[in-house]
Amino acid sequence: MDAACQILAIYLSPGHSYFGRHNKDALPHEILSVPEVECVAGSGLVGDRFFDHRDNYKGQVTFFASEVYQTLCATLDVTDRLESVFRRNIITRGVDLNDWIGKRFSLQGVVFEGTEECRPCYWMNAAFAPGAEAALLGRGGLRARIIQGGTLRVTA
Numbered sequence: 001m002d003a004a005c006q007i008l009a010i011y012l013s014p015g016h017s018y019f020g021r022h023n024k025d026a027l028p029h030e031i032l033s034v035p036e037v038e039c040v041a042g043s044g045l046v047g048d049r050f051f052d053h054r055d056n057y058k059g060q061v062t063f064f065a066s067e068v069y070q071t072l073c074a075t076l077d078v079t080d081r082l083e084s085v086f087r088r089n090i091i092t093r094g095v096d097l098n099d100w101i102g103k104r105f106s107l108q109g110v111v112f113e114g115t116e117e118c119r120p121c122y123w124m125n126a127a128f129a130p131g132a133e134a135a136l137l138g139r140g141g142l143r144a145r146i147i148q149g150g151t152l153r154v155t156a
Helices: 066-076 123-127
Strands: 006-012 032-034 036-040 061-065 090-093 104-107 110-117 142-148 150-153
Touching: 006 036, 006 150, 061 066, 066 090, 110 150
Parallel strands: 061 090
Antiparallel strands: 006 032, 006 090, 036 150, 061 142, 104 110, 110 142
């Protein structure tokens, strides 16, 4: 299936700010906005904290829908947070990411396999706004594996 969606932004972070930090303070690792990224099959995104995290890792790349971000801003009356605070890699528009769970799809020639929802966690309440974790249930994004690599670019 060739996905007809826009890629609005690509974000990478060299370190884990929240992952593995239960009952500890978040670490201040930067989030980098990049115009393109090299997707390596079986490994992840070059330059991201989850690159070569572990064999067959289900979250080699994460996606988040701009439409969900916009709804969340309106629902929680947030005007001072960017979608990058969710620490998802690829921001999309024009597709329901839950439709890709358990399916292969391609974007710009890169083939992905949707593995599961990128479930929200309690950190969302601190990073975005109180109530974000609950508001994102069932629409927190998509985790995926990279099946066939290539370069992914921002299209909007």
